[in-house]
Amino acid sequence: MSLKSSVKKCVKRLVARGLRWRHPVRRDLPAECWGLEYSDRSLTLRGHRLSDIAAEFGTPIHVVDEERLVRNFTALSQNTDDGACDLFYSYKTNPLPGVLKRLHALGAGAEVVSEYELWLAQKLGVPPERIIYNGPAKSLRSLETAVSLGILLINLNHFEEIDRLAGLCRRLGQKTRVAIRVTTGGGWQGQFGIPIAGGKALAAYRHALDHDELDLVGIHCHRGVLFENLAEVDSHMDEVLAFLHELWAAVGSLPEILDLGGSVCVPTVRPLTRRDLRLSRAYSVDPLPPRRDERPGLEEFPRKMVQRVESFCGARNLPVPRIVFEPGRALTGDSQMLLTRVVTTRAGSNERHYAILDAGVSLAGIVKSEFHQLLRLQAPSPGERQKTYRIVGPLCHAWDVLYPAWTTGELHEGDGLAIMDAGAYFIPEERSFSFTRPGCVSVGRDGTLAAIRRSEKFDDVVALDSNFRDEKTR
Amino acid sequence: MSLKSSVKKCVKRLVARGLRWRHPVRRDLPAECWGLEYSDRSLTLRGHRLSDIAAEFGTPIHVVDEERLVRNFTALSQNTDDGACDLFYSYKTNPLPGVLKRLHALGAGAEVVSEYELWLAQKLGVPPERIIYNGPAKSLRSLETAVSLGILLINLNHFEEIDRLAGLCRRLGQKTRVAIRVTTGGGWQGQFGIPIAGGKALAAYRHALDHDELDLVGIHCHRGVLFENLAEVDSHMDEVLAFLHELWAAVGSLPEILDLGGSVCVPTVRPLTRRDLRLSRAYSVDPLPPRRDERPGLEEFPRKMVQRVESFCGARNLPVPRIVFEPGRALTGDSQMLLTRVVTTRAGSNERHYAILDAGVSLAGIVKSEFHQLLRLQAPSPGERQKTYRIVGPLCHAWDVLYPAWTTGELHEGDGLAIMDAGAYFIPEERSFSFTRPGCVSVGRDGTLAAIRRSEKFDDVVALDSNFRDEKTR
Numbered sequence: 001m002s003l004k005s006s007v008k009k010c011v012k013r014l015v016a017r018g019l020r021w022r023h024p025v026r027r028d029l030p031a032e033c034w035g036l037e038y039s040d041r042s043l044t045l046r047g048h049r050l051s052d053i054a055a056e057f058g059t060p061i062h063v064v065d066e067e068r069l070v071r072n073f074t075a076l077s078q079n080t081d082d083g084a085c086d087l088f089y090s091y092k093t094n095p096l097p098g099v100l101k102r103l104h105a106l107g108a109g110a111e112v113v114s115e116y117e118l119w120l121a122q123k124l125g126v127p128p129e130r131i132i133y134n135g136p137a138k139s140l141r142s143l144e145t146a147v148s149l150g151i152l153l154i155n156l157n158h159f160e161e162i163d164r165l166a167g168l169c170r171r172l173g174q175k176t177r178v179a180i181r182v183t184t185g186g187g188w189q190g191q192f193g194i195p196i197a198g199g200k201a202l203a204a205y206r207h208a209l210d211h212d213e214l215d216l217v218g219i220h221c222h223r224g225v226l227f228e229n230l231a232e233v234d235s236h237m238d239e240v241l242a243f244l245h246e247l248w249a250a251v252g253s254l255p256e257i258l259d260l261g262g263s264v265c266v267p268t269v270r271p272l273t274r275r276d277l278r279l280s281r282a283y284s285v286d287p288l289p290p291r292r293d294e295r296p297g298l299e300e301f302p303r304k305m306v307q308r309v310e311s312f313c314g315a316r317n318l319p320v321p322r323i324v325f326e327p328g329r330a331l332t333g334d335s336q337m338l339l340t341r342v343v344t345t346r347a348g349s350n351e352r353h354y355a356i357l358d359a360g361v362s363l364a365g366i367v368k369s370e371f372h373q374l375l376r377l378q379a380p381s382p383g384e385r386q387k388t389y390r391i392v393g394p395l396c397h398a399w400d401v402l403y404p405a406w407t408t409g410e411l412h413e414g415d416g417l418a419i420m421d422a423g424a425y426f427i428p429e430e431r432s433f434s435f436t437r438p439g440c441v442s443v444g445r446d447g448t449l450a451a452i453r454r455s456e457k458f459d460d461v462v463a464l465d466s467n468f469r470d471e472k473t474r
Numbered sequence: 475m476s477l478k479s480s481v482k483k484c485v486k487r488l489v490a491r492g493l494r495w496r497h498p499v500r501r502d503l504p505a506e507c508w509g510l511e512y513s514d515r516s517l518t519l520r521g522h523r524l525s526d527i528a529a530e531f532g533t534p535i536h537v538v539d540e541e542r543l544v545r546n547f548t549a550l551s552q553n554t555d556d557g558a559c560d561l562f563y564s565y566k567t568n569p570l571p572g573v574l575k576r577l578h579a580l581g582a583g584a585e586v587v588s589e590y591e592l593w594l595a596q597k598l599g600v601p602p603e604r605i606i607y608n609g610p611a612k613s614l615r616s617l618e619t620a621v622s623l624g625i626l627l628i629n630l631n632h633f634e635e636i637d638r639l640a641g642l643c644r645r646l647g648q649k650t651r652v653a654i655r656v657t658t659g660g661g662w663q664g665q666f667g668i669p670i671a672g673g674k675a676l677a678a679y680r681h682a683l684d685h686d687e688l689d690l691v692g693i694h695c696h697r698g699v700l701f702e703n704l705a706e707v708d709s710h711m712d713e714v715l716a717f718l719h720e721l722w723a724a725v726g727s728l729p730e731i732l733d734l735g736g737s738v739c740v741p742t743v744r745p746l747t748r749r750d751l752r753l754s755r756a757y758s759v760d761p762l763p764p765r766r767d768e769r770p771g772l773e774e775f776p777r778k779m780v781q782r783v784e785s786f787c788g789a790r791n792l793p794v795p796r797i798v799f800e801p802g803r804a805l806t807g808d809s810q811m812l813l814t815r816v817v818t819t820r821a822g823s824n825e826r827h828y829a830i831l832d833a834g835v836s837l838a839g840i841v842k843s844e845f846h847q848l849l850r851l852q853a854p855s856p857g858e859r860q861k862t863y864r865i866v867g868p869l870c871h872a873w874d875v876l877y878p879a880w881t882t883g884e885l886h887e888g889d890g891l892a893i894m895d896a897g898a899y900f901i902p903e904e905r906s907f908s909f910t911r912p913g914c915v916s917v918g919r920d921g922t923l924a925a926i927r928r929s930e931k932f933d934d935v936v937a938l939d940s941n942f943r944d945e946k947t948r
Contacts, residue, residue: 138818346633466572
């Protein structure tokens with residue numbers, strides 16, 4: 001080893017020690033955050049030991065907590081004195097039919113972004129007036145279905161979509177309800193929506209008004225970029241309300257429906273900063289969880305938005321539009337967890353150890369960029385010596401690192417872990433990369449267990465392949 | 475708009491113009507690189523217009539070129555004067571049974587990294603002596619299968635696996651052939667292999683030798699980090715051969731099998747640098763393709779390695795070990811393409827236009843970090859005015875950007891495109907995110923078309939869900 005690399009290594013080790021001295025104890029979010037408890041050192045959800053579920057259904061396996069779905073639904077919908085807000089669940093976030101069905105039973109509508117999701121909503125019996133169709137890539141066939149069904153809203157994403165949909169309606173001889181998707185300075189732009197800035201959104205609104213085939217009833221203003229606090233809600237609403245004012249001044253009325261989208265964060269999740277990632281990768285410093293005292297409750301985000309709209313309308317003596325939300329992660333994010341197991345451990349060099357799990361980035365890729373609490377299904381004995389692990393998945397790929405640094409008591413082959421907050425962007429992003437995909441078990445409010453999705457079998461992975469039979473040549 | 479942001483925007487525009495002036499014309503790789511040609515302005519593969527395939531099978535759709543599979547197989551295997559090298563295809567790279575079957579028919583073995591892949595190899599009729607089992611997370615059940623079958627090699631990934639497998643063999647009363655996976659300074663480390671540095675690999679080798687249940691026949695030294703040129707091969711082989719020398723000095727013999735892994739790059743693909751990404755995102759500068767004159771031919775990588783081993787053994791008067799390779803991307807990367815279509819276009823601000831495709835990062839995520847040529851299925855008229863597009867996918871997500879900047883003639887709804895070199899890490903990374911997954915058509919050497927995988931239908935996506943029937947509670 002050269003002198004240079006020796007010195008580098010030595011400095012790195014000293015820095016790492018200093019950093020660990022500054023963060024001497026890992027600060028975990030307590031299991032109570034998710035309504036879980038350690039009973040007899042076993043992590044338990046309403047009487048069920050999660051290790052029993054892992055043993056019965058096999059790992060990896062998703063577990064849905066229906067109680068929490070209800071709590072989140074209530075928090076997000078009943079947030080004003082005078083009644084409930086209208087929620088349309090963002091299908092793309094966690095498209096498990098078993099979960100969607102429960103949300104619909106609670107009263108949620110469907111926010112869909114593709115022909116497949118539109119099909120799924122119909123299949124689940126969602127009435128057309130409870131479906132909103134969003135997204136930048138609406139195929140003509142899907143639009144035809146949406147128009148024929150007469151869904152609540154088709155949100156027009158860009159200027160060109162106005163003439164495209166109007167043309168289709170003309171051909172079909174049908175009128176359809178639409179909204180214009182507008183974007184603010186602090187939210188997503190790019191392929192999404194029409195900017196309020198520069199009068200573009202207003203021009204699009206006027207253009208849509210000119211088409212008799214389009215029943216222009218709404219404005220859609222999903223931020224995309226997550227709201228981490230209420231100040232961000234305020235600044236988003238400032239822009240939205242300024243646009244409503246502009247619209248009112250220009251056309252003399254407000255739209256009937258104000259679709260405020262989603263973008264509310266999960267209380268127990270936070271994006272990892274570049275600093276977090278560097279420190280954990282290079283110096284094995286565990287990232288800290290979000291500070292719960294700094295995070296507003298779920299209900300405060302929609303309440304704030306509703307209040308802003310109400311006071312805007314009150315000041316102008318205008319009727320308050322019907323407000324709809326399209327929550328995704330805020331509704332389901334923390335109602336689900338992914339149970340996994342240590343396949344094998346290995347001692348590493350430089351005090352770094354490895355625990356290799358049966359779930360990797362192909363099932364939980366989002367933990368590479370967000371803080372997700374990891375809980376042990378069996379609590380280690382109190383006072384057990386702490387070790388810092390690099391928690392990796394089973395893929396034969398260098399990028400399969402879930403937690404570059406996680407400090408806990410000793411881990412052994414077979415130990416169970418729960419990756420928390422798996423109810424947003426785990427299911428849609430999962431893939432059968434060398435391994436099969438997990439099933440899903442739901443824990444009902446009364447404690448009953450139900451397998452709402454079975455685990456993938458080897459045969460399922462190749463179900464669409466014709467190689468096992470004789471291939472048909474044209 | 476504030477003065478600051480106006481100035482910033484203006485500077486950015488000037489920089490962008492300067493950059494475009496420096497790169498006035500997009501330099502595309504010609505279609506001939508893949509054995510394609512424009513015939514009557516239609517992109518054609520051995521007599522088939524790709525637009526016809528797209529129309530018949532629907533987009534998105536994968537197209538496999540069997541002719542190229544054979545060419546690559548020949549280039550990688552027949553690279554020495556005295557015969558063929560032994561190839562074991564890395565299943566994880568492109569696990570399409572229809573492709574695997576063809577590779578096996580050519581003589582390739584199977585390199586598997588999971589119980590599923592081991593099952594698939596058996597299902598495809600691969601004899602045990604043509605299977606190598608790698609990976610950091612070998613479940614006990616999968617090891618049991620591998621031992622019982624008597625496969626060619628189980629490559630032990632880390633020190634702890636030695637005792638684990640020996641224990642299993644003792645319980646089964648069976649002996650098994652193993653190799654030790656070693657790592658070099660320039661390759662993957664982390665959860666993979668045992669470092670040559672510090673005598674760790676040698677200690678592991680000695681430890682494995684002490685177990686009667688293990689028939690230690692090999693060394694495995696997959697680099698992981700891609701070889702971009704022959705100098706990198708040389709420096710990798712320097713370390714490998716130094717280790718072989720150390721081993722020979724210590725135990726008096728060389729192992730019977732030398733498994734040199736894969737890591738050979740695809741000639742038409744290169745990793746995008748941080749600079750490429752910044753320039754394309756912020757300034758709409760198209761990244762340039764790899765310089766073909768700087769890239770050695772496929773066959774040169776294994777040839778170089780074989781030559782190095784032969785001269786090492788020659789100098790010491792030792793028998794040359796059996797050399798095996800585990801190519802993945804080098805074998806299939808450029809033999810496959812993903813056909814896609816423009817769903818809609820939109821004019822953007824600041825001279826940036828959008829083309830929204832029916833394939834996004836959920837099907838072709840790797841193009842975010844690698845240069846992959848995009849070819850139009852219909853060539854634009856010569857002399858047509860060029861526009862710079864941001865090519866995005868259909869997902870309702872800001873991260874669904876495939877090509878931040880791509881300059882071409884005007885694009886219209888319905889235009890077909892081919893994302894080239896889709897034969898590595900497209901299939902294993904694909905997921906049904908809001909949309910269904912593509913099927914795959916192969917074009918035989920004689921020009922016959924065969925659907926080797928059918929496109930996913932809506933029903934397939936929810937095939938494992940119990941929501942459409944009554945749920946069974948335990």
